[in-house]
Amino acid sequence: MNNTRRNLLRLVGATLALSLAGASAFADPSQQLVDAAKAEGQMVWYTGLIVPQVVRPLAEGFQKKYGIEVKYATTGDSDTVLKLTSQARVGKMEADLFDTPGTAIAPLAAANLIEPYQPLALADYDPMFKPASKLYSGIYTLFLTTTYNTDLVPADQAPKTYEDLLDPKWKGKMVWTDTRGVSGPPGFIGNILQTMGEEKGMDYLRKLSQQQIARDPGSQRVAIDKVISGQYEIGVMTYNHHAEISKAKGAPIGWVKMEPLVANLGAIAIVKNAPHPNAAKLFLEYLFSEDGAQIIREANYPPGHPNVQAKIPAISPKTGNFKFTLLSPEVASQETEPLKTWLKIYDELFK
Amino acid sequence: MTAIIDGSSQDARPRISGAGRRYRDPLWLLSLVMVVIVGCLVLPPFVSLVRNSLFVTMPDGSSGAFTLENFARLTENGHFLQSTINSVIFALLSTVLAILMGGSLAWIVERTNAPFRDLAYLMTVVSLSIPGVIYVPAWLFFLGPTGPLNDLYRLAGGSGLLFNVNSMTGMVIIEGFGWIPLTFLLFAASFRMANAELEEAARMSGANVFEMMRRVSIPLAAPAAFAAALFIFIRSLQAFDIPKLVGTGAGIKLLTTDIYDSIRTVPPQIGYASAFSVALTVVVAGLLYLYSRLAMNASRFATVTGKGYRPRPLALGWARWVCGGIVLLNVLIVLVLPLLMLLWVAVTPFIRPVRWSALSSLTADNFALVLSDDRYLELVTNTLIVSASAATVTMLLMVICGWLVARRRVYHTVLDQMIALPMLIPSIVLSVAMMDLALRSPIPLYSTLSIVVIAFVVHYLPFGMRYTFTGSLQLHKELEESAGVCGATPLGMLRRIVVPLLMPSIVAGWLFVFLNASRDLSTAIILAGPDTKTIAVAIFDQAINGQFSEVAALGLLWSAMMSIVAMIFYFLVQRRSNGGGISF
Numbered sequence: 001m002n003n004t005r006r007n008l009l010r011l012v013g014a015t016l017a018l019s020l021a022g023a024s025a026f027a028d029p030s031q032q033l034v035d036a037a038k039a040e041g042q043m044v045w046y047t048g049l050i051v052p053q054v055v056r057p058l059a060e061g062f063q064k065k066y067g068i069e070v071k072y073a074t075t076g077d078s079d080t081v082l083k084l085t086s087q088a089r090v091g092k093m094e095a096d097l098f099d100t101p102g103t104a105i106a107p108l109a110a111a112n113l114i115e116p117y118q119p120l121a122l123a124d125y126d127p128m129f130k131p132a133s134k135l136y137s138g139i140y141t142l143f144l145t146t147t148y149n150t151d152l153v154p155a156d157q158a159p160k161t162y163e164d165l166l167d168p169k170w171k172g173k174m175v176w177t178d179t180r181g182v183s184g185p186p187g188f189i190g191n192i193l194q195t196m197g198e199e200k201g202m203d204y205l206r207k208l209s210q211q212q213i214a215r216d217p218g219s220q221r222v223a224i225d226k227v228i229s230g231q232y233e234i235g236v237m238t239y240n241h242h243a244e245i246s247k248a249k250g251a252p253i254g255w256v257k258m259e260p261l262v263a264n265l266g267a268i269a270i271v272k273n274a275p276h277p278n279a280a281k282l283f284l285e286y287l288f289s290e291d292g293a294q295i296i297r298e299a300n301y302p303p304g305h306p307n308v309q310a311k312i313p314a315i316s317p318k319t320g321n322f323k324f325t326l327l328s329p330e331v332a333s334q335e336t337e338p339l340k341t342w343l344k345i346y347d348e349l350f351k
Numbered sequence: 352m353t354a355i356i357d358g359s360s361q362d363a364r365p366r367i368s369g370a371g372r373r374y375r376d377p378l379w380l381l382s383l384v385m386v387v388i389v390g391c392l393v394l395p396p397f398v399s400l401v402r403n404s405l406f407v408t409m410p411d412g413s414s415g416a417f418t419l420e421n422f423a424r425l426t427e428n429g430h431f432l433q434s435t436i437n438s439v440i441f442a443l444l445s446t447v448l449a450i451l452m453g454g455s456l457a458w459i460v461e462r463t464n465a466p467f468r469d470l471a472y473l474m475t476v477v478s479l480s481i482p483g484v485i486y487v488p489a490w491l492f493f494l495g496p497t498g499p500l501n502d503l504y505r506l507a508g509g510s511g512l513l514f515n516v517n518s519m520t521g522m523v524i525i526e527g528f529g530w531i532p533l534t535f536l537l538f539a540a541s542f543r544m545a546n547a548e549l550e551e552a553a554r555m556s557g558a559n560v561f562e563m564m565r566r567v568s569i570p571l572a573a574p575a576a577f578a579a580a581l582f583i584f585i586r587s588l589q590a591f592d593i594p595k596l597v598g599t600g601a602g603i604k605l606l607t608t609d610i611y612d613s614i615r616t617v618p619p620q621i622g623y624a625s626a627f628s629v630a631l632t633v634v635v636a637g638l639l640y641l642y643s644r645l646a647m648n649a650s651r652f653a654t655v656t657g658k659g660y661r662p663r664p665l666a667l668g669w670a671r672w673v674c675g676g677i678v679l680l681n682v683l684i685v686l687v688l689p690l691l692m693l694l695w696v697a698v699t700p701f702i703r704p705v706r707w708s709a710l711s712s713l714t715a716d717n718f719a720l721v722l723s724d725d726r727y728l729e730l731v732t733n734t735l736i737v738s739a740s741a742a743t744v745t746m747l748l749m750v751i752c753g754w755l756v757a758r759r760r761v762y763h764t765v766l767d768q769m770i771a772l773p774m775l776i777p778s779i780v781l782s783v784a785m786m787d788l789a790l791r792s793p794i795p796l797y798s799t800l801s802i803v804v805i806a807f808v809v810h811y812l813p814f815g816m817r818y819t820f821t822g823s824l825q826l827h828k829e830l831e832e833s834a835g836v837c838g839a840t841p842l843g844m845l846r847r848i849v850v851p852l853l854m855p856s857i858v859a860g861w862l863f864v865f866l867n868a869s870r871d872l873s874t875a876i877i878l879a880g881p882d883t884k885t886i887a888v889a890i891f892d893q894a895i896n897g898q899f900s901e902v903a904a905l906g907l908l909w910s911a912m913m914s915i916v917a918m919i920f921y922f923l924v925q926r927r928s929n930g931g932g933i934s935f
Contacts, residue, residue, distance in 0.1 A: 044881050045881075048895060048896075049896070050892060050896035050897065051726075051889070051892045052720075052724050052726075056726070071881035071882065072881055073879060073880055073881045073884065073888075074876070074879075074884070074888045074889075074891060074892045075876060075877075076876065076891070076895065077617045078614070078615065078616070078617045078618055078619045079876055079877050081617055081618040081619075082412070082618060082619065082783055082786070082877065083786065083877070085410075085411050085412030085618070086412055086783070086786050086787055086790055087790065087797075088411060088412075089411060089412055089413060089790075090787075090790040090791055092790055092797065094797070094798060094880065094881075103617040104617055107410060107617060107618050110410040111410045111411040111412070112411075113411075178599055180612060180615070180616065181617075214600060215599055215600070216599070216600070217595050217596050217599040217600075217611075218488075218596070219895070221897075221898060221899070222488075222899065225701070225702040225898070225899060226702075228701050228702055228703065229497045229702045229703055229704060230497050230703075230704065231495065231496050231497045245898075246701045246898075249700040249701050250700060250701070250712060251700070251701035251703075253701075333617075334616050334617065351602075
């Protein structure tokens with residue numbers, strides 16, 4: 001609960017600061033950085049973001065503005081860690097930047113492979129996008145919540161609160177992914193324990209485990225598709241932006257503000273001993289500028305930039321008006337606490 | 352079994368025993384070169400495999416202290432016995448299913464005059480070009496609770512589910528079906544060269560078709576069948592995607608179920624997967640030893656002799672329509688059903704059951720999205736270069752090795768065993784080992800297409816070997832001997848006798864490697880650099896970020912293109928060989 005309140009307060013604070021300062025408060029990168037970056041001429045980005053909608057528009061926009069070429073390679077999170085550690089061991093760094101849904105930050109920080117940096121352009125962003133450690137910067141937050149098939153479940157009967165999920169009528173009709181991270185059941189467990197407290201939370205989880213929630217081995221997208229196709233009535237820990245995108249295409253899917261929602265941060269960071277560190281820094285300045293935030297918005301993600309609203313207002317807590325618990329990259333590592341405990345609870349109760 | 356074999360007890364194979372002890376194989380240098388090349392390709396990843404299994408991996412990826420924990424973990428999940436039994440049942444049944452379907456299809460296509468036979472090769476080429484990342488979900492949807500199968504059942508008045516895909520049966524069906532094309536190709540290569548005289552002799556001696564199959568066709572195909580069966584069995588035992596994707600819902604645990612999770616952890620815990628592979632290597636080594644005892648008298652199976660071997664198809668009576676039906680059934684299962692399913696998914700705006708009412712919402716948006724993207728030219732070019740190079744290098748090496756091993760020339764045991772090793776190395780371990788190798792290599796290899804090619808060559812060596820080895824087994828030595836008598840050097844003999852006769856196997860193997868390399872995701876993703884992206888990268892990007900309908904559209908377009916490329920290649924080769932012999 002505390003976390004959520006703090007987040008809300010931060011949000012309110014940021015909004016206030018913004019309305020006082022106006023839109024012109026964003027610092028341009030220093031000429032020194034621009035010159036150094038131009039001298040480097042190019043940079044390499046390991047990315048898991050969607051190429052046609054996010055990566056390429058950003059690369060092209062950056063090249064147009066500064067004349068610096070952005071090379072990118074699509075990698076999954078675990079590939080990123082494997083590649084960067086292997087390159088570091090031999091001392092042949094190829095990458096300058098990498099992004100991650102959060103999980104790669106802790107292992108790469110442990111291997112001392114992240115160069116701390118906080119872009120100036122983040123100045124007016126909510127604090128959750130710029131951690132004190134400066135190990136990463138948040139690109140956007142995504143929100144996980146409960147979804148339902150609108151053909152099978154009328155809106156007024158859909159579960160609204162976590163308690164509602166315990167209703168026997170949902171037994172065997174709910175699905176979540178088997179994801180072993182904060183965007184899967186362990187994140188749900190963490191959210192419950194943080195909101196309800198240890199004792200009440202465990203009590204709730206034990207009751208929930210009687211509901212026989214199906215574990216789907218696919219992604220959150222696969223799980224929500226199974227709700228859309230009617231295989232299950234309720235999706236737990238599914239993304240609200242997925243629901244909105246499908247709803248726009250006519251799919252029978254709705255989502256509820258089951259508060260607090262679980263928030264994940266998409267993070268980006270600079271590699272230690274990067275071959276083009278200045279170009280990477282300049283790229284981050286561009287990514288977090290209003291131009292960059294527009295590209296994020298067009299790809300249907302809720303941007304963190306205070307001046308740029310989400311394309312679908314409902315999916316962002318600012319415009320959609322909901323509370324959430326941020327499960328930041330710091331808690332997203334499977335090998336450290338608290339996720340380790342949450343995984344253990346998941347394995348014991350739900351497997 | 353021996354009763355049916357033509358008189359080939361004359362074995363001119365060089366024996367290193369008694370008086371022949373000082374005999375030196377004239378091909379020793381060639382054998383040695385092959386041992387060195389294969390060793391350089393196969394041993395580094397195998398050494399990493401063993402090292403990963405025995406040492407702790409540090410945060411920076413280097414090896415730490417010695418540990419046996421990875422092996423202990425294999426047995427400590429509490430259900431070790433049950434998991435082992437499940438794994439063996441799964442692998443065994445999948446193998447049996449694949450061989451029943453693929454083997455019978457091969458016999459029908461190669462040895463009979465049944466109708467629709469030409470469809471079988473088309474089916475194989477197209478199915479080998481469908482990426483696994485869309486093939487498995489297609490089956491899951493088809494057999495799933497909201498899929499057409501259960502829909503039809505409910506339409507027919509049934510309630511609930513006719514078939515629960517999340518079960519051992521579902522796992523076996525999807526895994527087994529996936530192996531039909533390979534089984535078909537392996538069996539077809541051997542049936543094609545089977546000596547029709549033996550079957551005809553059986554018929555003339557009064558055997559009916561079934562008796563002939565039981566006593567002649569099947570025993571003749573036995574060594575190839577056993578090799579193929581063992582191969583598929585091992586691959587299925589190691590499979591972790593289908594057990595995880597299909598079995599999770601049913602709570603069925605296999606030995607590999609946890610491995611799926613452990614290599615998807617960030618960073619991946621490769622030690623556990625490696626320990627499993629090492630343990631499996633020991634078991635398989637035993638099986639391979641058994642097999643090598645069996646293949647010892649390989650020349651007994653030679654059917655392509657100097658006497659002319661153009662096989663004639665068997666004229667079936669009414670049974671040809673039954674056989675034609677079996678061909679159509681295979682085409683339906685391997686190709687038509689999954690493709691229709693994928694097409695449905697690709698043209699619907701969101702995933703929904705197959706309904707008339709949904710027809711009005713059909714859209715070409717997903718295809719338009721793929722086609723409007725102009726980055727594909729680079730990806731397609733890179734993919735074709737990588738796959739064609741990998742297939743060519745693999746088959747070049749394997750035509751020599753397959754023949755050397757089939758002829759039991761000097762060093763054949765070590766060669767055979769080394770070539771079998773990559774079968775046991777999980778592709779993630781192979782990719783990581785290759786990445787390390789490329790980074791440490793004095794020649795700049797990292798982030799180049801060359802390293803991707805090398806990784807594919809290592810990965811597909813055992814597959815290529817299956818084609819050339821089986822083919823060589825069936826070439827009778829008398830052809831080679833007569834070349835020798837006529838004064839050909841060993842290399843000249845290889846080039847002018849063995850390679851032309853093996854051409855059908857070589858082409859089939861080449862296509863197999865080419866198509867599989869082009870749809871391989873994991874290796875290509877780890878090894879691709881910013882300038883060496885292949886189509887795998889685009890499919891992976893869609894698969895992690897997009898909706899399944901977009902992945903399906905991209906996958907279908909890709910399969911269509913690769914099928915056409917493979918078909919053109921096939922016609923070109925067939926024309927060059929003047930229509931002789933090559934039917935794939």
